Amino acid sequence: MLTHPTLDQLNQLGLFGMAKAFDGVAASSDAAALPHLDWLALLLDREMTYRHDRKLTARLRYARLRHQAAVEDVDYRATRGLDRALFQKLAEGRWIDAHDNVILSGPTGVGKSWLACALGHRACRNNRSVLYQRVPKLFADLALARGDGRYARLLRALGGVQLLILDDWGLEPLDAAARHDLLEILEERHGRRSTIVTSQLPVDKWHDVIGDPTYADAILDRLVHNAHRIDLTGDSLRRTRERSTKKD
Template sequence: MLAHPTQERLIALGLGSMAKAFDDQRRQPDIAALSFEERLALLIDRESTDRENKRLVARLRFAALRQAAVVEDVDLRSARGLDRALFQKLAAGDWIDRKQNLLILGPTGVGKSWLACALGHKACRDDRSVAYYRMPRMLEALALARGDGRHARMLKTIARVQVLILDDWGLTPLSAEQRRDLLEIMDDRHGKGSTIVTSQVPVDHWHEVIGDPTIADAILDRLVHNAHRLILKGESLRKQAAKAIMLDAEVTA
C-alpha cells in the first residue's frame, strides 16, 4: 500500500530517477531476493547516474563543441607527428588542474580542431566546464556585446570556464579593440583556467598577428610560457579522405 505514496514523495523531493527505479523494482518478481541495503543502493545508483548524465548534457550544450570528437577515437597511428605519450597525458586532464595551456599547431586539415574538441569533450566528461569559440567569431561577438551592454558579462563568462578552446587563432591580424579584448581574456584566465589554442600560424609569428608589440608580449607571456604543444604535420586528412573516396569510386566503376 505504501508503494505509490513513497514514489510520490520521491518525486516531490526531486528524486525522479529514484522514483522511476523504485517503480521498476516493484515490477520485478525476484527483487525480494535482494536485501534492503542492496535495493537502496540500486535506487541511489540510478539517481546518481541520471544526474551525472544530465549534468554532462548541460556541459556539452554550453561547450558548443564544433565537432563530435572523443579521445577514444583519436588515431594515434596516423602519420601526422602526433605525440602519443603527450596526448594520452593531456587526455588524463592533470594539466587542467594545474591551470596550464595547450597549443595545437600545424597546417590546415591535419585535425587540430578535432583534437581540441576531443579534449574538450573529455573535460566535460570529467565534470569540467568548457567553452568553444572560433577566434574570429568570438572577437566579433565581443564587439557586438560592447555595443549592447553585454561586453563585461561575456568577458566574465569566458573567464570562468575551466577550459577555453580558441580555434583558428591568427587567421587575420587583430585590430586595436580586438587586441585589448584578447589581453583581458588572457589576463583574467592566467592562473585560473586552461586555454586550448589551434593555429596554422607558427608561434614565432604570433607577435605579427597581434600587432602591438607591448600588448603581444603581455598576451603571449600569459598564454605560451606555461603551454604544452602538439605540433602536427603531414597532408590534409580531408584531402586523404577525398582521395580514398575517389579511389573507391574508380574501383567500383
C-alpha cells in the same frame, strides 16, 4: 507494496533517478528476492548516474563544442606527428588543475579543432566547465557586445570557465580592439584557468599577427610560456579520406 505513493514521494523530492529505478525494479520478478540493502544500493546508484548524466548534458550544452569528439576515438595511425603519449597525458586533465595551456598548431585539415574538442569533451566528463569559441566570431561578438551592454558579462563568462577553447586563432591580423580584448581575456585567466588555442600558424608567427609589439609580448607571455605544444604536420585528413573513399 505501495508503489505509486512511493514513486510520488521520490519525484516530489526530486529523486528522479531513484524513482525510475524503483519503478523498474518493482516491476521485475526478481524484486522480492532483493534484500533491503541491495534495493537501497541499487536506487542510490541509479540516482548518482542520473545526476551525473544530467550535469554532463548541461556542461556539454554550455560548451557548444564544434565537434562531437572523444579522446577514445583519436586516430593515432594518421601520419600527422601526433605524440600519443603526450596527448593521452593531456587527456587525464592534470594540466587543467595546474592552470596550464595547450597549443595545437598545424596546417588546415590535420584535426586540430577535433582534438581540441576531444580534450574539451573529456574535461566536461571530468566535471569541469568548458566553453568553445572560434576566434574570428568571438572578436565580432565582443565588438557587438560593447554597444549593447553585454561586454562585461561576456568577458566574465570567458574568464570564468575552467577550460576555454580558442579555435582558428591567427587567421587575420588583430586590430586594436581585438588586441585589447584578447589581453583582457588572457589576463583574467592567467594562473587561474586553462586555455586551448588552435592555429594554422606556428607560434613564432603569432607576434606578427598581434601587431603591436607591447601587446604581443604581454599576450604571448600569458599564453605560451606554460603551454603544452602539439605541432601537427602532414596532409589534410579530409583529403586523405576522400582519396581513400574514391579508391574504394
